Amino acid sequence: MNDAGVHRPLLLQPISLRGIFARNRIVVSPMCQYHSQGGGPTDWHLVSLGKYAIGGAGIVFTEETAVEERGRKTHECAGIYSDGHVPAYRRITDFIRGLGAIPAIQLGHAGRKASSDLPWKDFKPLDDGDSARGLKPWTAVSSSAIPAPRAGSMTPIALSTSDIREMVGVWRDAALRSVDAGFDICEIHGAHGYLIHQFLSPLANRRNDGYGGDLQGRIRQDRSNRSGAWRAFARAAEAGPALLLWPRLRCRASLLASRPGDAVDPGLPRADRTSRQ
Numbered sequence: 001m002n003d004a005g006v007h008r009p010l011l012l013q014p015i016s017l018r019g020i021f022a023r024n025r026i027v028v029s030p031m032c033q034y035h036s037q038g039g040g041p042t043d044w045h046l047v048s049l050g051k052y053a054i055g056g057a058g059i060v061f062t063e064e065t066a067v068e069e070r071g072r073k074t075h076e077c078a079g080i081y082s083d084g085h086v087p088a089y090r091r092i093t094d095f096i097r098g099l100g101a102i103p104a105i106q107l108g109h110a111g112r113k114a115s116s117d118l119p120w121k122d123f124k125p126l127d128d129g130d131s132a133r134g135l136k137p138w139t140a141v142s143s144s145a146i147p148a149p150r151a152g153s154m155t156p157i158a159l160s161t162s163d164i165r166e167m168v169g170v171w172r173d174a175a176l177r178s179v180d181a182g183f184d185i186c187e188i189h190g191a192h193g194y195l196i197h198q199f200l201s202p203l204a205n206r207r208n209d210g211y212g213g214d215l216q217g218r219i220r221q222d223r224s225n226r227s228g229a230w231r232a233f234a235r236a237a238e239a240g241p242a243l244l245l246w247p248r249l250r251c252r253a254s255l256l257a258s259r260p261g262d263a264v265d266p267g268l269p270r271a272d273r274t275s276r277q
Contacts, residue, residue, distance in 0.1 A: 015058070020184050022058035022102050030061040030106040030187070032077065034118055039069065039079025040088045049092055053101035060101045062092075064108040064189050067174035071109035071195065073116050073123065075135055080107070080174050086181045093182030104185035105178045107171065107229070111195030112142035112156040112204070125152045143198045143205040143212070143221070164211060164221055172228035179232070188226055196222045 012024045028049075035044040045062070052060045066072040066079040079085065093103035115137045116123040117130070126137035141163070142156035159167065171188075178186050190196035198204040199221040205212050211221050 017185075020102060023100055024056070024058040026057045027059040027104075028052040028057045028061055030063050030189075032063045032073075032119075034074060034076040036076055036078045039066065039072065039077070039081060040085045041078065041092060042088075045078075046092050046095060049103075050095050050099070053096045053099035057101055059104050059185065060096050061104045061106055061185075061187070062089075062183075064106050065174075067107050067109050068170050070114060070138055070141065071111070073110045073113055074118055076118065077110075080105070080177045080181065081170075083177065086177055089178075089181035089183070097182065102185060103183050104187065105181075105183040106187040106189050107174050107178065108189030109167075109195040110140070111193075111198045112140045112146070112148045112153070113150075113193060114138065114140040115154065123150065125150065125154060127152070142195065143201075143218075144207055146204060146206065148193070158207070161209060161211070164224070167221075168224045168228040171225040172232045175229035175232040186229065188222075188229060190222055196225065 011026065015022050015025050033044060033048060035042055041062075049060055049062060063078050066077055066081060068081045069079060071081075072079055080089065089105075096103040113123075115126045117126060117135065126135055128137070130137060137154070140154060140156040141159050143158065145155050145158045147153040147155050175186055188196070190200070193201075193204075199211060200218050202218065205218050207213070207217075210217055212218060
């Protein structure tokens with residue numbers, strides 16, 4: 001069929017993003033699969049992501065992918081914290097690109113929401129009893145030593161200032177692995193009550209150092225992480241094709257609050273969120 005002269009809807013028109021050319025503006029958002037093994041992707045991911053490229057999407061995102069092992073929500077969550085993960089992802093990105101779509105990755109860290117069971121088990125925090133099932137719990141980290149607002153949640157370890165500086169390197173390394181794995185776009189997940197969001201929230205973040213307090217202090221960790229990841233992408237782009245990185249943030253008025261009483265805890269289920277502003 002010859003469609004010459006037929007006007008295509010804007011959604012189906014090509015778009016160029018800083019040198020990255022997508023065949024249309026259909027973007028498959030990150031969707032957690034809970035089928036990873038040791039953080040790495042499997043044939044499930046090849047089929048799941050590949051079908052969207054076959055279907056004609058312009059950009060195909062992988063699920064939220066942890067930048068370090070303890071940053072996963074569950075044992076079955078995806079990660080890119082090991083060089084050993086790179087070839088498995090490369091197999092998928094080569095397949096997606098070969099079908100005419102742009103492969104993209106979303107990097108994240110669960111923070112205090114880590115060490116949980118699967119979503120169809122209500123993300124129940126793991127305990128010693130789960131070890132018998134091969135699901136050993138691990139210690140989560142966060143902006144402050146405040147448990148997630150879910151029954152049975154452990155008290156996370158508050159990251160020290162040196163830990164935060166090291167975390168910047170963790171994000172940078174994950175971004176570099178993403179480049180090596182063949183991803184053209186990288187999104188930094190700073191929403192959904194995960195680690196970056198835990199620094200942004202005045203309820204989850206009760207620090208009294210340079211990474212807490214007012215909004216400028218609470219966004220400092222996010223800026224540092226994105227800066228490290230961006231520099232990694234920028235250096236890679238100098239030697240190769242164009243690469244794109246952007247953040248995903250939850251823009252709520254509560255995050256701009258300066259007092260805990262003015263905010264809503266980002267870890268609460270939606271039905272339980274009430275604003276006192």
